Amino acid sequence: MVINFPAKKSRNLETVRVKILIAARRLFGKYGFHGTTTRMIAREVGIDVSTLYYHWGEKGNLYEAVVLDINDDLRKKLIDLEGIIHGLPLAQRMGIAIEAITDYLFEHPEITKVILSRCFVNIRHESSQNIRVPEYISNIAFSMGLSGDKKGVSVKHKMQVLTIMNSIYAFVSGEEFFRASLGIKRDEYIALVKETLNFILIPAFANSMAGEKANF
Amino acid sequence: MVINFPAKKSRNLETVRVKILIAARRLFGKYGFHGTTTRMIAREVGIDVSTLYYHWGEKGNLYEAVVLDINDDLRKKLIDLEGIIHGLPLAQRMGIAIEAITDYLFEHPEITKVILSRCFVNIRHESSQNIRVPEYISNIAFSMGLSGDKKGVSVKHKMQVLTIMNSIYAFVSGEEFFRASLGIKRDEYIALVKETLNFILIPAFANSMAGEKANF
DNA sequence: TCTTTCCCCCATCATTTGTTTGATTTTCTC
DNA sequence: GAGAAAATCAAACAAATGATGGGGGAAAGA
Numbered sequence: 001m002v003i004n005f006p007a008k009k010s011r012n013l014e015t016v017r018v019k020i021l022i023a024a025r026r027l028f029g030k031y032g033f034h035g036t037t038t039r040m041i042a043r044e045v046g047i048d049v050s051t052l053y054y055h056w057g058e059k060g061n062l063y064e065a066v067v068l069d070i071n072d073d074l075r076k077k078l079i080d081l082e083g084i085i086h087g088l089p090l091a092q093r094m095g096i097a098i099e100a101i102t103d104y105l106f107e108h109p110e111i112t113k114v115i116l117s118r119c120f121v122n123i124r125h126e127s128s129q130n131i132r133v134p135e136y137i138s139n140i141a142f143s144m145g146l147s148g149d150k151k152g153v154s155v156k157h158k159m160q161v162l163t164i165m166n167s168i169y170a171f172v173s174g175e176e177f178f179r180a181s182l183g184i185k186r187d188e189y190i191a192l193v194k195e196t197l198n199f200i201l202i203p204a205f206a207n208s209m210a211g212e213k214a215n216f
Numbered sequence: 217m218v219i220n221f222p223a224k225k226s227r228n229l230e231t232v233r234v235k236i237l238i239a240a241r242r243l244f245g246k247y248g249f250h251g252t253t254t255r256m257i258a259r260e261v262g263i264d265v266s267t268l269y270y271h272w273g274e275k276g277n278l279y280e281a282v283v284l285d286i287n288d289d290l291r292k293k294l295i296d297l298e299g300i301i302h303g304l305p306l307a308q309r310m311g312i313a314i315e316a317i318t319d320y321l322f323e324h325p326e327i328t329k330v331i332l333s334r335c336f337v338n339i340r341h342e343s344s345q346n347i348r349v350p351e352y353i354s355n356i357a358f359s360m361g362l363s364g365d366k367k368g369v370s371v372k373h374k375m376q377v378l379t380i381m382n383s384i385y386a387f388v389s390g391e392e393f394f395r396a397s398l399g400i401k402r403d404e405y406i407a408l409v410k411e412t413l414n415f416i417l418i419p420a421f422a423n424s425m426a427g428e429k430a431n432f
Numbered sequence: 433t434c435t436t437t438c439c440c441c442c443a444t445c446a447t448t449t450g451t452t453t454g455a456t457t458t459t460c461t462c
Numbered sequence: 463g464a465g466a467a468a469a470t471c472a473a474a475c476a477a478a479t480g481a482t483g484g485g486g487g488a489a490a491g492a
Contacts, residue, residue, distance in 0.1 A: 034247065057481095059479095121247065123251065167383055196376055
């Protein structure tokens with residue numbers, strides 16, 4: 001729980017620190033927190049393990065940094081997306097959003113892997129797990145038009161967004177596993193994921209305006 | 217990779233061996249493979265760690281046993297379920313199945329946790345990961361009436377079943393995380409999960425017979 | 433140029449972790 | 463109850479792992 005990392009240099013000489021962060025993201029995503037050793041990360045970057053500690057301190061520190069970094073990336077991506085789908089009808093908005101988010105996450109599968117392993121797998125010596133669904137869940141609900149109020153998104157709508165996001169996360173994180181099982185190639189798989197998500201997720205919201213209250 | 221475990225005693229004196237399996241299931245589910253140590257498991261059972269090795273050999277062996285055991289439980293449960301929903305119309309079948317599976321898994325969250333952590337998180341020294349989606353995915357597709365043929369279930373339908381199962385798994389495995397974020401109690405959460413799953417999953421299949429071909 | 437700061441590595445340490453060995457106790461069989 | 467078999471534990475080991483301290487070199491500031 002030490003909090004002493006060197007000040008940013010603001011040059012591109014920051015590279016080592018960032019390289020560590022990137023390698024850590026990939027490895028924590030692939031093997032989980034306990035499955036990743038500081039030496040593995042250091043080896044991937046090509047530095048000594050003590051250099052890693054110099055830059056980031058405790059392993060848990062680095063892990064937290066990875067999580068924050070990922071949430072940040074995702075938040076930015078979603079803001080971009082919001083600009084694109086703004087104003088479109090709900091079903092169309094959903095379709096575009098699913099397509100865009102899916103593409104993005106398939107390009108950066110470490111993101112979903114870290115998120116899921118953080119949500120589902122506990123860490124020993126349970127630290128101050130700042131457990132919380134990132135605020136962007138509410139933002140998504142708002143962007144999608146499920147909720148008219150950005151702050152006061154109802155639990156019900158948050159759950160709906162979670163369902164959508166979880167479905168995408170699962171297919172991205174489980175790509176290796178599912179593809180090996182189904183025996184298909186990457187692009188086939190990605191196309192199939194989109195197709196399936198559209199088939200399953202869209203209809204529920206398609207007639208949302210009319211059916212919302214009737215459905216519950 | 218040693219394969220010498222003692223023969224079954226067929227008495228209820230098998231308890232220690234089984235106790236280990238149960239504790240291992242819980243802990244592997246909670247902390248993942250690398251996050252769980254053999255000593256943690258032994259301590260939970262109240263035995264020495266060497267006794268654990270006497271009964272199960274390598275840690276990876278025990279883990280594989282847990283996975284097999286879980287798949288077996290799930291398979292049995294799904295066979296039960298099939299008897300109940302057989303012959304009902306599709307949407308109704310889906311509704312009952314979701315309700316039943318959700319209830320069952322919320323009672324045994326270690327099941328989903330182990331499955332997800334196995335699908336999504338790699339293990340170092342990647343052993344002979346007999347990667348495969350268990351055959352029950354096809355069985356579910358058949359029971360649901362998505363496919364008329366138990367053996368030759370299409371990839372598309374398998375994907376649909378995976379979507380459903382993944383959604384349930386995610387909400388069960390992520391209960392602690394999501395509930396803490398949403399600030400609701402367990403029974404509220406479970407009810408909300410069912411409600412949301414029904415809202416999102418059912419409509420896609422509701423008019424499936426008519427819309428199947430038109431949708432793609 | 434001299435000094436200070438920053439960055440990095442070598443060597444090392446204390447624990448933890450997977451696993452085994454050998455002795456001891458418990459249970460079963462006759 | 464004697465002897466065989468099975469189950470358990472205490473102790474130990476090697477390797478892996480999280481973490482640190484000191485030294486050396488490059489760069490920056492004086």
